Amino acid sequence: MSKPDITPPPLRNDCFALPAGVSWTPVDEALALLRDRLRPVTGVETTPLTQAAGRVLAEDVIAQRSNPPQPNTAVDGYGFAGGRPEGAHVLPLAQGRAAAGLPFDGAVPAGQALRVLTGAALPDGVDTVILEEDVTVQDGHIAFRGPLKQGANTRRAGEDVAQGDQALAEGRRLTPADLALLSAVGIADVPVRAPLRVAVLSTGDELVEPGETAGAGQIYDANRPMLLSLIDRMGFQSVDMGRVADDRAALHARLDAAADQADVILTSGGASAGDEDHVSALLREAGAMQQWRIALKPGRPLALGMWNGSPVFGLPGNPVAAMVCTLIFARPALGLMAGEGWQEPQGFDLPAAFEKRKKPGRREYLRARVRDGRAEVFRSEGSGRISGLSWAEGLVEIGDGERHIKPGDPVRFIPYGSFGL
Ligand code: AMP
Numbered sequence: 001m002s003k004p005d006i007t008p009p010p011l012r013n014d015c016f017a018l019p020a021g022v023s024w025t026p027v028d029e030a031l032a033l034l035r036d037r038l039r040p041v042t043g044v045e046t047t048p049l050t051q052a053a054g055r056v057l058a059e060d061v062i063a064q065r066s067n068p069p070q071p072n073t074a075v076d077g078y079g080f081a082g083g084r085p086e087g088a089h090v091l092p093l094a095q096g097r098a099a100a101g102l103p104f105d106g107a108v109p110a111g112q113a114l115r116v117l118t119g120a121a122l123p124d125g126v127d128t129v130i131l132e133e134d135v136t137v138q139d140g141h142i143a144f145r146g147p148l149k150q151g152a153n154t155r156r157a158g159e160d161v162a163q164g165d166q167a168l169a170e171g172r173r174l175t176p177a178d179l180a181l182l183s184a185v186g187i188a189d190v191p192v193r194a195p196l197r198v199a200v201l202s203t204g205d206e207l208v209e210p211g212e213t214a215g216a217g218q219i220y221d222a223n224r225p226m227l228l229s230l231i232d233r234m235g236f237q238s239v240d241m242g243r244v245a246d247d248r249a250a251l252h253a254r255l256d257a258a259a260d261q262a263d264v265i266l267t268s269g270g271a272s273a274g275d276e277d278h279v280s281a282l283l284r285e286a287g288a289m290q291q292w293r294i295a296l297k298p299g300r301p302l303a304l305g306m307w308n309g310s311p312v313f314g315l316p317g318n319p320v321a322a323m324v325c326t327l328i329f330a331r332p333a334l335g336l337m338a339g340e341g342w343q344e345p346q347g348f349d350l351p352a353a354f355e356k357r358k359k360p361g362r363r364e365y366l367r368a369r370v371r372d373g374r375a376e377v378f379r380s381e382g383s384g385r386i387s388g389l390s391w392a393e394g395l396v397e398i399g400d401g402e403r404h405i406k407p408g409d410p411v412r413f414i415p416y417g418s419f420g421l
């Protein structure tokens, strides 16, 4: 049989141009919009301090007590009043001692010294301490060499935090160190936000569950395990809404359930404008959809919409793009909704261990890690390369403009940890 004589269409002049009327949204513009439109959606509750790590403060916390609460000694040694000039000094020892939790009862007479142990409240008549290693003790006296400044080796009351000061501000996601601070200033119960519940849903006829047999044309759902754990690591509460086929009615019902059970919904797949892109189609039908063509690589498309009052982030199906969009867009947006305020990921400049030419127009995020103080990038930028996500320990961010990076040039590295992972 002879082949029909069909001429393929000629390359269009504008084959690299954007479709008419469509413009690319720069990353910063998209972020500014999210920051502007979203607000905290979670309620307020009280939790015991010991359970408060990772929770978001719902109010400023005021110190109920100073740290330290009273002047005390920073070292084991001998306390007395006043500094001493250069030269040898001998002081008689007063009877007794002061230890942490066991204050000295009474005043130390002028010209005498008292044995004091680290953390002990300074008794009346003591404002200066000499380190025990610098002292000879003999016949009820101590001898040491000056000079010694008045106040040496002591801690002032409230020198760290004064009663009535703000210890921590609203929006703080509490760290282990914060729990030490709050406990020290007399806080036992902490006003926190209820955790932000984030529903995670995968879409696609091709997806099967890990553990199932995957037939021809099927792939395992890689996004859901990743997204659920990203959500939990970032300090939100994941809600697993499973996997839905490319079926509009089924997806509709699942979005209803997700909006019931969570404050915000993350879907992956089906976010473009194709025949099987039901997430964007449904959001468009609901009349509350923004399809964003963000000037970002990897990352297109990102669909944003509202479903029964819950914001929906329609992430790309591609796992690399899904993760990058989650870190760059969803994470600060979710933080804002969770009451943390808008958190910029902290990056730092490092010399590149690679060469790359980049065209202007899109911001790029490369899978990267740091070795020997230089930023390495994954050998392939292919957006289907999940192994590169796993290899990486962070992202290299390359600005929107044109750039030719040569080995040794500074590049911005954002460790995964900066996203709260
Ligand atoms: P889509 O955005 O639905 O057109 O999907 C884009 C690409 O990502 C396709 O190759 C999908 O098979 C793939 N994909 C979509 N969802 C997932 C998922 N949950 N896990 C792994 N790959 C996915």
Ligand code: MG
Pocket (backbone or CB within 6 Å): 203, 204, 205, 269, 270, 276, 317
């Ligand atoms: Mg799909």
